[in-house]
Amino acid sequence: MIFVSLFITFFEIGLFGFGGGYGMLSLIQHETVEAHHWLSTSEFTDIVAISQMTPGPIGINSATYCGYTAIHNAGYGHLVSILGSATATFALVLPSLILMILISKMFMKYMNTSLVQSIFTGLRPAVVGLLAAAPCCFATPRTSLHLSRILGSLVSVAPFLWLPLLVQVILKSIPSA
Amino acid sequence: MNIYWDSFKTFFHIGIFTLGGGYAMIPLIEEEVVNKKKWVTKDEMLDLIAIAQSCPGVFAINIATFIGYKLRKTRGAICTTLGTALPSFLIILAIAMFFSQFKDNKVVAAMFRGIRPAVVALIAVPTFNLGKRAKLNWYTIWIPIACALAIWALGVSPIYIIMIAAVGGYIYGRINKTSCNS
Numbered sequence: 001m002i003f004v005s006l007f008i009t010f011f012e013i014g015l016f017g018f019g020g021g022y023g024m025l026s027l028i029q030h031e032t033v034e035a036h037h038w039l040s041t042s043e044f045t046d047i048v049a050i051s052q053m054t055p056g057p058i059g060i061n062s063a064t065y066c067g068y069t070a071i072h073n074a075g076y077g078h079l080v081s082i083l084g085s086a087t088a089t090f091a092l093v094l095p096s097l098i099l100m101i102l103i104s105k106m107f108m109k110y111m112n113t114s115l116v117q118s119i120f121t122g123l124r125p126a127v128v129g130l131l132a133a134a135p136c137c138f139a140t141p142r143t144s145l146h147l148s149r150i151l152g153s154l155v156s157v158a159p160f161l162w163l164p165l166l167v168q169v170i171l172k173s174i175p176s177a
Numbered sequence: 178m179n180i181y182w183d184s185f186k187t188f189f190h191i192g193i194f195t196l197g198g199g200y201a202m203i204p205l206i207e208e209e210v211v212n213k214k215k216w217v218t219k220d221e222m223l224d225l226i227a228i229a230q231s232c233p234g235v236f237a238i239n240i241a242t243f244i245g246y247k248l249r250k251t252r253g254a255i256c257t258t259l260g261t262a263l264p265s266f267l268i269i270l271a272i273a274m275f276f277s278q279f280k281d282n283k284v285v286a287a288m289f290r291g292i293r294p295a296v297v298a299l300i301a302v303p304t305f306n307l308g309k310r311a312k313l314n315w316y317t318i319w320i321p322i323a324c325a326l327a328i329w330a331l332g333v334s335p336i337y338i339i340m341i342a343a344v345g346g347y348i349y350g351r352i353n354k355t356s357c358n359s
Contacts, residue, residue: 014233016336016340020236027336030334042293049292056261060237060238060265064265065269096238100246114354122349123342123343126339128304128308128320129320130328133326133329
């Protein structure tokens, strides 16, 4: 059962992991540490450190390691854990493989349309935030409810922060009018 | 030589010799695939990098899949992807098996207690680099801050952040279009 959820989790990470391996780290952390409790925060931090020190893409390295440790922590032996790391790595690579083949087939037809471009306008800054969240989570495992409440009320006003963007749009439209 | 074996071997080499993640692979891939093997041209390589960056997934895998598909369709894509992923997989597997036995060793444990704070700095650098490439300005700087806070302080799943950001970008694009037309 843990293999199925390992596969689904890393498939999701591969599908939603924008910004390369580094951009994936907060996704991997959220899923493996907080959502599924497969690893502890310090274990995950060690995995990130080792993934950076060894050759190869960070995303593949950390997925392989997380898969292994997750199964190992569940009480299985080495051989079964190897199967876990294979499952996680395969699941992470699969969405890339499918998506890139599809894009090659359609020969980048849709990549330069305004729809795709405007979606990426929103994604690019968000991915920077995703990356910034990863070290915050290592540094402070969320324990203080107080702090999160204060921040929570601050973040709830976030929708209003779209206003500067609207201002920018209006400012842009004035000279053309 | 068999092209499947050749492409697998080339990307296996690239996978072994890159330290520091996908972006460090670009010069190696250019040297092997553009200059030596001439599987793709220099211009194609630039487009390829742009597409691989904007697609989800591991950057290096995206590039490898794309080049493999160009060579020999789906089978080629599987060869190059396997070639890129396999060295990482084997090396990490060896370390994972080794490390789980030595984790409780006092020296190793102390070493990793020292490394942990450094990991924060190691990720801070690519964060700023990515911020530069995303061309953040005073109008957009709040987006990464709000996203990071939502994940860190509220425990929102990054998957929702990605979805909201995509929808937000789409809406922004629509508003931008209509306000320019009017």
